[in-house]
Amino acid sequence: MKRCSIMRYIALIPAFVYAIGCGQIDPPPPLDEDGEPVPIPEPLDDWLNFLEIVPEEELSVRPTITIAFNAYLDPTTYDSYSTARLQSGGLRHGSRVDYRMTRREIHFRPTSDLEPELQYELVWTADDVRSVTGSPLHPRASLPTFMIRDDLETSPPLQRPEVSWREVEELFEAHCTSCHGDSRWSQLPMLTPETLIGARSDQVDAMLVEPFHPARSYLMHKILPDYPVRRFTEQPPPWSDQPPLSTDDIERIEHWIANGAPHP
Ligand code: HEC
Incomplete structure (x- = not known):
């Protein structure tokens, strides 16, 4: 019995090291009315949660707020117009959101100017949002309130950087086409606009590239x-001799898809 509890402490060491090393500690489990922890519904391994929200405390009259998550979002469980809103008393503002999948972030921007000197609440309105593994939002996940200041710089409309097909092709040439393009691997899809855009995967029921929808591609x-x-x-497979894509490379491919996968 004793040995068992020592083993349990030893088993917890990596969790502590992780928590200290990363400066992020999981929120306490939610409690029911009797103060008992609410069990995480099977087969979830974690709740979906907000990791970081930027900026903090103060906003310009037309800000972009970045909400980072601990997991990838299921794109069928929210939409870009009714995911969250800013409100001050009865005053509500419509918004647009853009899900930056590679960074697991939502970029949120109101569609009209906020009132200076008022305090606004950020309210999550996509009640059934889930991670791609089906985890619901943590019941205690909370969003901040902000003070609006008219001397802070406003943000430009939500937009993705432009990425050309040529840039995407260069990434594929450096990391992928030694296999996807080698006649000995003829069962693998070629990585061209024709074989990617709107084309079905052989592995799952999804398109390889669905223009404007990276999260569904x-x-x-x-x-x-x-x-x-x-x-x-x-991809590239860990067993291959091809270098992995960097996060910036992956994000560039995401931007290309989000801009409609333009190609000549
Ligand atoms: C070493 C050879 C190799 C390299 C390099 C490689 N792949 Fe693959 N790829 C495979 C194999 C084998 C499969 C099938 C098995 C699997 O999915 O793991 C595959 C499957 C895929 C699929 C799924 C196809 C489908 O029909 O669903 C995609 C998409 C893909 N690769 C894209 C890429 C991209 C993009 C790169 C470069 C970033 C890349 N691959 C690099 C060998 C490779």
Whole structure:
């Protein structure tokens, strides 16, 4: 018995090291009315949660707020117009959001100017939002309030950097086409606009590239190393001699898809 509890402490050491090393500690489990922890519904391994919200405390009259999550979002469980809102008393502002999948962030911007000197509450309105593994939002996940200041710089409309097909092709040439393009691997899809855009995956019921929707594009699910839902392995495969894509490279491919996958 004693040995068992010592083992338990030893087993907890990596968790402490992780918590100290990363400066992030999981929120306490939510409690029911009797103060008992609410069990996490099976088969979830974690709640969905907000990790970081920027800026803190003060906003310009037209800000962009970045909300980072601990997990990838299921794109069918929220939409870009009714995900969150800023409100001050009865005053409510419409908004637009853009899900930056690679960074697991939502970029949120109101569509009209906020009132200076008022305090606004950020309210999450997509009640059924889930992670791609089906985890619901932590019941105690809370969003901040902000003071609006008219001397802070406003943000430009939500927009993605432009990425050309040529840039995406260069990434594929450096990391992928030694296999996807080698006649000995003829069962693998070529990585061209024609074989990617609107084309079905052989592995799952999804398009490889669905223009304007990176989160629904199986190509993204295959190249994000820690994406939890896909068949077989990440790309390039860890066993290959091809260098992995950097996070910036992956984000560039995401921007290309989000801009409609333009190509000549
Ligand atoms: C070493 C050879 C190799 C390299 C390099 C490689 N792949 Fe693959 N790829 C495979 C194999 C083998 C499969 C099938 C098994 C799997 O999915 O793990 C595959 C599967 C895929 C699929 C799924 C196709 C489908 O029909 O669903 C996509 C998408 C993909 N690769 C994209 C890429 C991209 C993008 C790169 C470069 C960033 C890349 N691959 C690099 C060998 C490779």
